[in-house]
Structures are given as C-alpha cells and as structure tokens.
Amino acid sequence: MPQQVVHKAEPSSQPARRTEPYWRKMFRQRQLILMSLPMVIYVVIFAYGPIWGWMMAFQQYKPGFSIFDQKWVGFDQFRFLLMDEGFTRVLRNTIAMSVISLVLGFVTAIGLALLLNEIKKTGIKRIIQTISYLPHFLSWIIVTGLVSMSLSTEGGIVNIVLVKLHLIDEPIVWLSEGKYFWGIVGATNVWKEVGWNTIIYLAAIASVDPSLYEAAEMDGAGRYRKIWNVTLPGIRPVIVILLILNIGWILNGGGFEIQYFLGNGQVLDYSETIDIFVLKYGLRIGNYSLGVAAGIFKTVVSIILLYCANLIAKRLGEERLV
Amino acid sequence: MQTTLRRRFKSEPFVFHSFNYLFMLFVAVVTLYPFLNTLAVSFNAGLDTTRGGIYVWPREWTFKNYDAVFQDGRVFHAFWVSVARTVVGTVFGVFLTAMLAYTISRREFMYRKFVTVIFVLTMYFSAGLIPSYFLIKDLHLLNTFLVYILFPGAGAGLISAFNMLVVRTYIHTLPESLVESAKIDGGSDFRVFVSVILPLCAPVLATIALFTAVGQWNTWFDTFIFASSRENLSTLQYELIRLLSSTVNSNANPNISSTAAKDTATMITPLSIRAAITMVASVPILLVYPFLQRHFVAGLQLGSVKE
Numbered sequence: 351m352p353q354q355v356v357h358k359a360e361p362s363s364q365p366a367r368r369t370e371p372y373w374r375k376m377f378r379q380r381q382l383i384l385m386s387l388p389m390v391i392y393v394v395i396f397a398y399g400p401i402w403g404w405m406m407a408f409q410q411y412k413p414g415f416s417i418f419d420q421k422w423v424g425f426d427q428f429r430f431l432l433m434d435e436g437f438t439r440v441l442r443n444t445i446a447m448s449v450i451s452l453v454l455g456f457v458t459a460i461g462l463a464l465l466l467n468e469i470k471k472t473g474i475k476r477i478i479q480t481i482s483y484l485p486h487f488l489s490w491i492i493v494t495g496l497v498s499m500s501l502s503t504e505g506g507i508v509n510i511v512l513v514k515l516h517l518i519d520e521p522i523v524w525l526s527e528g529k530y531f532w533g534i535v536g537a538t539n540v541w542k543e544v545g546w547n548t549i550i551y552l553a554a555i556a557s558v559d560p561s562l563y564e565a566a567e568m569d570g571a572g573r574y575r576k577i578w579n580v581t582l583p584g585i586r587p588v589i590v591i592l593l594i595l596n597i598g599w600i601l602n603g604g605g606f607e608i609q610y611f612l613g614n615g616q617v618l619d620y621s622e623t624i625d626i627f628v629l630k631y632g633l634r635i636g637n638y639s640l641g642v643a644a645g646i647f648k649t650v651v652s653i654i655l656l657y658c659a660n661l662i663a664k665r666l667g668e669e670r671l672v
Numbered sequence: 673m674q675t676t677l678r679r680r681f682k683s684e685p686f687v688f689h690s691f692n693y694l695f696m697l698f699v700a701v702v703t704l705y706p707f708l709n710t711l712a713v714s715f716n717a718g719l720d721t722t723r724g725g726i727y728v729w730p731r732e733w734t735f736k737n738y739d740a741v742f743q744d745g746r747v748f749h750a751f752w753v754s755v756a757r758t759v760v761g762t763v764f765g766v767f768l769t770a771m772l773a774y775t776i777s778r779r780e781f782m783y784r785k786f787v788t789v790i791f792v793l794t795m796y797f798s799a800g801l802i803p804s805y806f807l808i809k810d811l812h813l814l815n816t817f818l819v820y821i822l823f824p825g826a827g828a829g830l831i832s833a834f835n836m837l838v839v840r841t842y843i844h845t846l847p848e849s850l851v852e853s854a855k856i857d858g859g860s861d862f863r864v865f866v867s868v869i870l871p872l873c874a875p876v877l878a879t880i881a882l883f884t885a886v887g888q889w890n891t892w893f894d895t896f897i898f899a900s901s902r903e904n905l906s907t908l909q910y911e912l913i914r915l916l917s918s919t920v921n922s923n924a925n926p927n928i929s930s931t932a933a934k935d936t937a938t939m940i941t942p943l944s945i946r947a948a949i950t951m952v953a954s955v956p957i958l959l960v961y962p963f964l965q966r967h968f969v970a971g972l973q974l975g976s977v978k979e
Contacts, residue, residue: 379782381861386775386787389768389831396807396824397794403803462699465692474696480962481700484707487957489890491912492950496706505724507705545703553973573688598796611916625801632802645800652796 407643413636427643437627437644443532444603444623450536451604452596458544460589463551464577482545490607497538498612501525525612528620535608550592551585558584590663598656601648624648707954714738714947718940737948740940746903747911747949754889754908754953757820761888764821765830766881770873772831773839774865778851791833794824801897808898815902823894832887835880838971842876843869845974879971882964886957908953915946 376383407427409420431437462482469475485493500507501524509521524530562580571579603609603623610629613621622630624644631641708728713721714737716730725731741747775781776788804825813819823829846869854864870877892909899905961968 375782379780382775382778382781383783385771385862385865386781386783389772390787390790392822392830393791393794393824396822396829397797398790398799400799400803400807403799403806406802465695468688468692469696474693476965478696478700480965481703483961483965484703484958487886487890487961488707488954489892489909489912491892491909491916492954495912495916495946495950496710499710500706505726507709507727541703549969549972573684611913628801632805638802641802642800645798645802649796649798649800656796 403642404646406639407646409639411639411642413638423639427639428647431640431643431647439619440622440624440627443620444601447532447535447604447609447623448600448602450532451539452600454536454540455543455547456589456593458540459547460551460582460585462544463548463555464581466548466552467555467581468573479545479548482548484545485542486546488542490605491611493538493542494608494611497534497541498525501534525614526616528617531613531617531620534612535604538608538612539604550588554585554588555581594656594659594663597659598652600655601652710947710950713944714951716944718944721944722941736940737944738952740945741948741952746906747908749904750906750908750911751952753817753905757817757907758885758888761821761830762881762885765832765835765884765888766877769831769835769880769884770839770870770877771865773836773843774861774869776836777840777843778861791831791836793833795833798825805897813898815899815905817905819898820888820894820905820907823898825893832880832884835883838880838974839873839876841974842873842971846872875967876971876974878964879968882961882968885960889953889957908949912946912949912953915942915949 370378403417405417406420408422408424409417410423410426411417411420466475466478469478488496501509503509503521503523506521506524508524509518512518513521522530524534558581562584563576566576566580601624603625606623606625609621609623609626613626624647628641628644628648631637631644705728709726712726712728712730715733715735716726717732717734718737720726720732772787772791776784778784781787804823808814808819808823813822821830824831850868850872851864854868855861859867890909892907892913895905895907895910896913900910
C-alpha cells in the first residue's frame with residue numbers, strides 16, 4: 351500500500367519540478383528556506399561579517415576615528431610584513447611546527463591504528479582505545495599544564511626516566527631551549543590526538559575488502575606484506591582526504607594554545623606563530639592594521655593551499671574534497 | 673605435543689603479539705601517567721608534594737586542596753558559568769545544527785549547495801581576530817554571556833560545520849521513504865524534522881552534543897578576548913589560566929597567585945591548587961565520554977568512510 355502511494359506521487363511531482371518558475375519553487379520550499387535562513391544570517395554576520403574590518407589592513411589605522419576617516423596606505427602593510435625579518439621568522443616557525451605535527455600525527459596515528467587492528471581480543475582493544483581518547487577531551491590549558499609538569503626539572507617524569515636510563519646526565523630544561531620547542535609541540539600534538547585520529551583509520555582499515563587479504567595469503571604474503579600491500583593501499587583514499595583537509599590548516603602552526611601557553615621569552619624565536627603575532631600586534635602593541643594584514647595573509651594563503659591540494663589530488667586521480 | 677607448543681611460542685605471531693601488547697601497555701601508561709600523577713598531587717598535602725617523589729599515589733592524603741578550590745568564591749562561580757555556557761550552548765547548538773543538517777540533507781532543496789558551502793568554508797576561512805573583536809564590540813556583545821554562545825571560534829559557536837556534516841551523513845543513511853510518507857500524510861518539513869528525523873537521530877545527536885559540550889567546556893579564548901574584564905563571566909578554564917600563568921614556569925616566574933598565597937599557611941601550594949582545579953575541570957567530561965564512545969566512534973566513521 352505505501353509503495354503504491356509513493357508511486358502515484360512521483361509522476362505528478364517530477365515534471366512539475368522542471369517547468370516550475372523560480373519564485374514558485376521558493377514558495378514551495380519556504381519551510382526549508384525558513385529553517386536554514388536564521389543560521390545563514392547568523393554565519394554571514396559572525397563568520398563573514400568581520401571581513402568588513404579587512405579595510406584596516408589597507409590603512410594606517412588610528413583608534414578613535416571611524417574606519418572611513420583613516421589614512422589609506424594601499425599594500426604598504428603587506429609589503430612591510432613580507433620584508434620584515436621578524437615576520438619571516440614567524441612564518442618559518444609556523445610552517446615548521448605545522449609540518450612536524452602533520453607528519454608525526456599521520457605516521458603515529460596510522461601506525462597505532464595498524465597495531466590496534468592486529469589485536470584480536472575485543473575487550474583489551476576497547477580498553478586501549480578508551481584510554482587513548484582521553485587526552486582529546488582535555489582542554490589545551492590542562493594539556494599544556496601536564497606537559498610543563500612532565501618536562502619540569504624538579505620531579506618532571508621525563509627527566510626522571512631519562513636520568514634513570516642514563517640517557518642524560520642531568521635534567522634538561524626542556525622549555526627554555528629553542529631547539530627543543532618544535533619537537534615538544536609535535537610530541538604534545540601526538541599525545542593529545544593520536545588515539546582520536548585512529549578512529550578514522552580503523553574504520554578505513556575495517557572497510558578493506560577481506561578477499562584481498564585472502565588472495566594475498568594465497569600468494570604467501572606474511573603479516574607485514576599484507577599490511578604494506580593490502581591495508582595501506584586500501585586506506586590511501588582516506589589518507590589523501592585527511593592530507594588535503596590538513597594542508598588548509600598549515601598556517602595554524604600545529605595549534606595555537608601550545609605556543610601560547612608553553613612559549614616564553616627564552617624560546618620566542620622558535621615559538622612565535624602567525625596567530626600569536628596577530629594577538630601581539632592587536633592586543634599588546636595596538637597596531638591593528640599590521641595584525642589584520644597578517645590575519646588576511648593567513649586566511650588567503652590557507653584557502654589557496656586548500657584549493658591547490660584539492661586540484662593536485664584531482665589531477666592524480668585521487669579522492670578529493672569538493 | 674611439546675614440540676608443537678614450543679614451536680608456537682617461538683613462532684612469528686607469538687613474538688609479534690607479545691611486542692604489540694607490550695607496546696599497547698606503553699601507550700596506555702604514557703597516556704594516563706600525567707593525568708594520574710596530577711590526580712595524586714591533587715589529593716596530596718601541598719608542602720609534602722614539593723619534596724618530590726609523588727607518582728600515582730598520594731603520600732599524605734588530604735582534601736584541603738579541593739576545599740580551597742571550592743571555598744574560593746571566584747573559582748566556584750566560574751564553575752557555574754562553565755556549566756551554564758555548556759548547557760545553553762549545547763542545547764541550542766545541537767538543535768540548530770540538526771535543523772540545518774536536515775535542510776541540506778533534502779536533495780530537492782534549492783539552496784542546498786549554497787548553504788553547505790557557506791558553512792564548510794568557515795572551517796578554513798577566518799576573518800581574523802582583530803576584525804572579529806571589532807564586530808563583537810559593535811554588536812555590544814563585549815562582556816556579555818551571549819558572546820559565549822554566539823562567537824564562532826575555537827570549538828564554540830552555535831553551528832559547527834563539521835557537526836553539521838556528521839548529522840547530514842547520518843540522515844542520509846535513514847530510509848528516504850520515512851520522510852516521503854510523512855510528507856504525503858501532510859507533514860511540513862519542520863514537522864517531519866521534529867517528529868520523524870530528530871528521534872531517529874538520537875545517537876548522532878548524542879555525538880555532536882558531546883563534541884559541542886566539550887568545545888564549550890574547554891574553551892577559554894572567548895573569555896580571554898571578549899569578557900576578561902568582567903570577573904563574574906570568568907570560566908573554569910580561564911581561572912586555570914590565571915593560576916597556570918603564575919606557576920607554569922616555576923623557575924622563570926616566581927609570583928604566586930592570590931588564591932594560593934593566602935593559603936600557604938595551611939600548606940596549600942599553587943601546584944596542588946592547580947592539580948585540584950585541573951581535576952575539577954576535566955573529570956566531568958571524562959566521566960561522560962566512555963559511555964558515548966560507541967556513538968561518537970560510529971558517527972566519525974560514518975562521516976569519513978561514506979562519500
């Protein structure tokens with residue numbers, strides 16, 4: 351009976367949709383439009399509205415005057431930014447910490463997912479997974495607090511273990527030396543997110559066609575050959591998609607809070623990222639125009655990178671985002 | 673019999689699995705240790721902790737650290753602000769995200785692509801901190817509770833594009849005939865959404881409720897930027913920063929927070945206070961997520977493998 355009803359409804363609605371005038375279609379879909387309109391207005395105001403303020407990047411903004419009464423300087427802010435040695439260093443730090451976090455994050459998450467997949471005891475597997483998700487739910491303030499406590503010279507567990515293992519002679523002041531900072535950022539990101547990131551890889555591994563494993567086994571492939579020749583190629587589309595998603599975030603510098611909370615005067619040359627640069631110019635120095643210019647630079651480059659990564663993936667015949 | 677057993681123990685799978693289980697033990701220890709250590713410190717007498725040697729079990733048990741945290745009116749108030757923003761933000765966020773996800777799940781919706789793109793773009797597009805600050809200022813939202821609900825950044829905000837996609841993908845797995853037949857019975861889209869889709873989406877709504885709640889509970893940036901001059905809008909995470917900034921580098925920054933300073937006489941140190949607040953700020957979520965694990969794992973997997 352219900353089937354019949356659906357059948358009857360189709361021929362009447364289908365041709366009507368094609369010839370229907372625009373406004374009538376709008377009227378017919380008024381419910382859907384009304385249901386999405388408030389949120390669209392919200393996102394336009396709050397997420398896109400601030401673009402208005404981008405004008406500041408082309409001015410020498412002085413507080414106290416309206417945005418229309420400012421002195422226009424064209425691309426001077428951008429020119430200054432890209433010539434400035436400080437900003438070049440900020441850019442280097444941002445990209446370095448992003449790439450380190452990205453590579454470490456991918457390798458560890460895929461590795462952990464492959465190893466978890468080999469555990470056949472469901473109970474143990476589930477317990478390990480539950481534990482590995484824990485840091486994802488902690489706030490960055492807490493995570494950076496735990497990191498600084500673990501790395502401390504007075505009873506920090508990292509120094510205690512390394513000294514006990516005779517790998518170092520005396521505790522290292524990890525957070526006061528620039529050369530360790532990027533590594534600490536990468537390790538912190540891995541600690542917080544590696545378990546969480548396995549979720550997607552485990553799903554991808556589970557969706558690999560089992561007959562491929564059987565075929566490989568018949569050809570005499572062992573455990574590692576099967577991982578290399580069946581599992582990894584099987585999850586390649588997911589890896590590519592996640593890579594594209596992440597390339598758009600490369601100017602985030604592997605997070606904002608790690609550098610903000612763990613960075614200090616001694617490691618500033620290695621810890622300052624674009625976001626922190628913007629915060630510094632906006633809040634502390636009050637040079638809004640330069641801060642806005644740096645922000646625009648970040649957003650525009652991110653969108654371009656995302657677009658390029660997507661395009662390259664398309665060319666190579668890989669999965670892509672849009 | 674003996675030989676086969678011996679062979680099995682020497683065999684490759686046995687060696688592999690032994691190492692694998694050892695490695696998993698290592699992962700579990702590395703993940704849990706910093707947290708358990710902080711838990712132990714939070715229950716250990718402050719002065720005793722400074723002697724060192726506290727690992728995962730307190731040496732001198734005390735509840736004084738927690739007493740101090742909850743007797744501090746400021747922290748106590750901040751706890752309730754955190755609860756309020758989490759509850760309000762999650763209830764509105766989940767309902768509105770689900771409604772939006774329903775509209776873009778309808779294949780006949782004429783603005784479907786536009787709505788999808790305008791939200792997905794927000795995952796990458798940011799107008800920047802300074803322009804956002806001016807917008808919030810112009811809208812007279814500075815130092816209001818509303819900014820916690822409305823400001824779309826750092827995990828908070830009414831709509832998360834990611835959550836929207838997760839719900840949309842889930843709706844697509846539901847049989848289309850449900851919506852069709854409800855519509856033929858005279859149901860409008862809003863009715864179909866509320867009485868057919870919402871109940872069926874319970875598992876995925878639990879998932880995004882968890883994500884939204886975690887975002888709301890853990891964020892600090894909006895307090896820092898938009899509401900730091902109103903003490904009664906301070907949140908738990910922000911109070912933690914106040915304490916942390918005075919203790920994060922004990923050798924670099926010796927000043928002690930006001931909360932702990934007045935309590936040094938009663939053997940409470942900034943370190944132990946910080947440990948106690950860390951627990952108060954993280955335990956609520958840690959008690960919830962294992963029970964939702966099945967749902968959020970399924971939700972994330974759905975969003976990634978399909979399409």
